[in-house]
Amino acid sequence: MKADVVVVGGGVIGCAVARHAARGGLHVVVVERATPGMEASHAAAGMLSPLAEAEAPGPFLDLLLRARAMYPAFAAALAEETGIDVGYGDAGTLYLALREEDEVELEHRFAWQSAAGLAVERLGADAVRTLEPAVSPATRWALRFPGDHQADNRALGRALWGAAARAGVDFRLGADAVALLREGDRAAGVLLAGGERMEAGAVVLAGGSWAGRMEGLPRPLPVEPVHGQILALESIPPLFRHVIDSPRCYLVPRSEGRVLAGATVEHLGFRKAVTPRGLLGLLAGAVEIAPSLADAAVVETWAGLRPGTPDGFPVLGPDPHVAGLHYATGHFRNGILLAPLTGEVVGEALLGRGVDGAVAEFGVGRFG
Ligand SMILES: Cc1cc2nc3c(=O)[nH]c(=O)nc-3n(C[C@H](O)[C@H](O)[C@H](O)COP(=O)(O)OP(=O)(O)OC[C@H]3O[C@@H](n4cnc5c(N)ncnc54)[C@H](O)[C@@H]3O)c2cc1C
Incomplete structure (x- = not known):
């Protein structure tokens, strides 16, 4: 037919x-x-x-x-x-400046986004830690994107x-x-x-x-495939409500008691592999954002291929x-x-x- x-x-x-x-x-x-x-x-x-x-x-x-x-x-x-809940979550995203050099990137993003009339807020370190107490004391300040959401x-x-x-x-x-x-x-x-x-x-x-x-x-x-590795850490009770981003790593809280730490961006052809280099970078980035994650259980690791152009x-x-x-x-x-x-x-x-x-x-x- x-x-x-x-x-x-x-x-x-x-x-x-x-x-x-x-x-x-x-x-x-x-x-x-x-x-x-x-x-x-x-x-x-x-x-x-x-x-x-x-x-x-x-x-x-x-x-x-x-x-x-x-x-x-x-x-x-x-x-x-379908009866399937796709886990749409609207808590928003925090984008952290953790190092002096991160501030340049955040300043630039804040400047063009606020000039364009987009929903972006600038939060001082105290305000960030009031919203998300688990973020590192090294947090200098952050952008909040209240409209940047997530789904499972x-x-x-x-x-x-x-x-x-x-x-x-x-x-x-x-x-x-x-x-x-x-x-x-x-x-x-x-x-x-x-x-x-x-x-x-x-x-x-x-x-x-x-x-x-x-x-x-x-x-x-x-x-072309663009390789990305992610790992999942146990997070019970949930460590965060927001998605937490930084120039080196992002953390995505999931309702099932996990937080995802991602992601590498690599050009390896169609090979899919979780590598020591990838994991080391992700773990360092995750612990830099939230030091208490250093003792969390690693519950899953994986890699996938983004279709890049x-x-x-x-x-x-x-x-x-x-x-x-x-x-x-x-x-x-x-x-x-x-x-x-x-x-x-x-x-x-x-x-x-x-x-x-x-x-x-x-x-x-x-x-x-
Ligand atoms: C680590 C990582 C993190 C990401 N994070 C995000 C994120 O936070 N937010 C976001 O929006 N996006 C994210 N992405 C990107 C997102 O996952 C992809 O852009 C999206 O899934 C692409 O969907 P797709 O259906 O085009 O491709 P795929 O999900 O790869 O599906 C393509 C399908 O086509 C099939 N196929 C291919 N060729 C053939 C053929 N010739 N015959 C039969 N079947 C075929 C394959 O088997 C496959 O099932 C991420 C990706 C990765 C890898």
Whole structure:
């Protein structure tokens, strides 16, 4: 049977797009070589942090802010559709200056963000330690981003898979899409390893770090894996309410009595490994933020591959030359945050309701 849409990749991005398109009435098949939500989407820390992530005002910040604004309703809809709580937490983020050199970075961030009218506050050391008594006495001052929130990305992956399935999406698990099928200048489906042709009127490339590796793409897709390691420390009773960021490490409190310390940024190709070098850096960064973590139990370590692009921005929307071919990849450090927005804008394009203006800046055509 020919589907309307085949989505390659069942991470949070592929599932969000599939859910939206299926809810609009399309027959969608997700092709996933392993288990949905178990690659970068599983490895992430779940921060929804436009102000801690963007380096300047502009279209990328606008995209992140728009995605962030969608989150409360998105989380509520997923809970209603699946019964899964995606752990949306709105305590906000504190960004600490712990060393003299950190102050330059925080001053710069405060200057451009307050000039842009964004919700950023400057807190003295006493105010920081009143809010979060476990942070280091070395804390000089901090920025507070009250609107930078968090979600449990692992629960999100399960919820999006479930919501997509409930909307009627078919999942082909253990199926590896090896090539794009084309009929002239139209996408016509994908070829699976083993030779099966899966025909469809539209194809969405949502394979995360692997999205550029299929044969037959009309152009090079410069998505490269950017390795990130994280560790989880036991935190019972919870040490923090806020996400705590610093120029060297971030700590993300989780409701299950853990705090995540992340993350390395390394270029190791497709190798995924937890290394002594990575762990040493994360442990030092975590204990610098909260000295009492030096005695906490390490309960899990892992590594994942962020889908990075040359400019650090996602690749969204239709191919300019091949009809029916859509991109939803390259979300790098912000794919959890951008999942609802990507689902909506790519899903709407699949439904023939036009291409969102915000996507124009992030099309594949920018790579020439
Ligand atoms: C350490 C770390 C921390 C992060 N922290 C945050 C954070 O705090 N906040 C945030 O917003 N983002 C964060 N991210 C980024 C975020 O995790 C990613 O941007 C996001 O998960 C990308 O989702 P995806 O669905 O595109 O990719 P993935 O989750 O990697 O999913 C891609 C899927 O496609 C499948 N696939 C690929 N090619 C094929 C093929 N040819 N055939 C069949 N299946 C295929 C894969 O098996 C995989 O399941 C972090 C990432 C890492 C690694």
